[in-house]
Each structure stands twice: as structure tokens, then as C-alpha cells.
Amino acid sequence: MLWFGAVIDKLVLWWYARLFSFLIAVFLSFPKRQRMSHNNGIGGEGWLKITEEPEFPEHDFFEKGAVFPVRIRHASATFLDDAMNCIRSISIKFAHNRYKSPFDLEMNTGETSLFWSAASFMQFAKKRNEKWGVEYVEYNRHYPEGLEGAKKAVRRHATSFYNLHYYAKTPFLFMGKDKIKRYAKYRIIPLEDVKESGLEYNISDWDMSNQRVLPHEKRGRNFLKYEYEDRIKRHGASYRLQIQVRTASDDEDPEIFNNMVPWNEQIYPWMELATFHIDKVLDWKESTLSVFSLNNMPKSLGVLPAKSIFDYNSLNYMRKHSELARKARILSLKIFGMVPPIPDNDNRNYSEWGA
DSSP: OHHHHHHHHHHHHHHHHHHHHHHHIIIIIHHHOOOSSOOEEEEEEEEEEEOSSOOSOOOSSSOTTOEEEEEEEEEESSOSOTTSSOBEEEEEESSSSSSOOSOEEEEEESSSOSOOSHHHHHHHHHTOOOBTTBOOHHHHHHOHHHHHHHHHHBOTTOSOSTTOOEEEEEEEEEEOTTOOEEEEEEEEEESSOOOOSOOOOSOOHHHHHBOSOOTTOOSOTTHHHHHHHHHHHHTOEEEEEEEEEEEOOTTOOGGGGOTTSOOOTTTSOOEEEEEEEEEEEOOHHHHHHOOOOTTSSOGGGOBOOOOSTTSTTHHHHHHHTOHHHHHHHHHHHHHHOOOOOOOSSSOSSOSSTTO
């Protein structure tokens, strides 16, 4: 009867993913024209080049020296104010398109996450209870590991979207030319040797829930977006896309898929995958209409299968199966028009327009 239990577990995961996508589409994406998160962002375009001297196993897609057009979008999670205590992100697609692309990735600051499976993510969403910029008090109390992950991921005092480190924390498949099954993690860091900004130490539990703008804050509501726009107009921004690779085995520890457990860099070093340069800022409309999806990947680099809502790989499974929410947002924008740019003089500590 073990097979029957495995089938039920997969059906529950399938139901979770599609129900969540449906609820987001019906109650958020379509009526409010919003992403599930990370609505506060800025996009750019440029060109990417795969390294000429790869140290990772040969791969049909990551051919050495290959050049791709690239579109990115930097954002702050949840709130529409750059000065709030937020996780920052970068999304990247190997194309100058709004949606279609041979390869997309989504990354956030911090080496660890706030949740580690579909089940824990649903608790994270359920226990948000946001009010006036304070949220996740109950979640942080019940899930201290998620609280510790948040402490490592937020960047309240970031000085730029550029000088941060971004991680895709849940592993992906990596099937190279030799057909040996491997797993891969990715990160993006500045090409320049600059210290990461916004790192926080000894953050209290309350400060993690109180994400409000600090009293007497002098930075504006859009300061990170303005800084990035000025940076691109002056001299652009160059990044390094890096990869960790490890070989699959029959007796592998499930913890290698846990996004709360970084891989040992001494054993699995970060290797250069590509560099890319952003030399153009996208306007608000084009940035808003840009969609990034884990469905935009070659099969040899795709999402790993998940067995249940408790499987660590179920997070990427849910991300992959959230197309309905993405399509609902784009459809709503086409029908009802573009959401306005984030104003400088609106009320602060909000996550919705016109609040």
C-alpha cells in the first residue's frame, strides 16, 4: 500500500499548487492587477555571455562563449517603499521579451529562506496578518527557523539593488552532455569587488516583524529605484552569474534539497557561469509587464520532481505551477489598464496602491 500513499501525496501537492494559484488569480492578480509579491521593482536590459573557460560540466545550453540578450527586474518584497525592512530580489530571463525565454531564474537576498516546502509556505502565507507594516508575528513565533532565515535575507539599509547578493536557494536539475545527473544552485553578485550593502547583525525578533519605515527616515519611498536608474544611465551595471554543481547519488541525503541548508562552498565551490551587463532601464509599463517563470527552462536544467507538500522540491513545483496567477495579472492589466507608478508622496508602510 506504500504506492497508494505516494499517489495520494502527489495528488495533494497537485491540489495545493493549483488551488493556491487559483486563489491568487481570483483574489489578487486579476482584481488588483498585482503580483503575488515583489510589486515594487525596476527592470533593465542588456547582454549576457557564458564564460569562455567553464569549470562546470559541459552543457548543451550553457555553451562556452555563447551570448544571450538578457532582461532583469530588481524588486523589494511585499511593500511599495524602498526604505522598509524588505528582502530584495532579482529575476532574470535570457531574452528581451516580456515572457518568452529559453531560461529564467528568480533569486532573493540571503543564502537561506523563510520557508522550505509547500506546507511551510502555506503556513507562511496564512499567518502573515499584516497591519501597517507589521507582519508575521505569529509565524515567527511558531517557526523560529523561518525567522532566522528572514534575519539573513532582509536588507533594510541596502544602498543599491546592484551591490547585493542574490540566491536561487532550492536546487535545480543539471544534466550535462555526459548525461550524468547533477543538481545546481545559482547566485548573482556584482562583477565589481564591492562589499554587500544592507547586512544586518543582532536583529531582534520584533524588528523582523516590524518592517515599517524607521522614524525620521530621510530616504525617499523610491530611492533604490532612482539610484539604480541613475547608475544604469551613467555607466550601466555588470554582474556575475555563478553556479554550484553536485552529482546525484542513490543514497543522497534529502537535506541537500533544503533551501535552509547552504551547500558547503569548500566542497561545492561557486563557479563562474556567465557575466552580464545592463545598459538600459525599462520604463514602468515594460517592467510591470515582464513575467518570469520557471517553466522557461530547458528540460536538462528544470525543476526537480516533488513527492509531497513536505518535499523540499515542492517549493519550485508550486512556482512552476502558478501560471494561472501570472496570466490573470497580465489579462487584468490589458483589460483595466496599467497600475500607476509608485508615487513619492503617498502614505508609507503599505503594500498596495492608493492605500
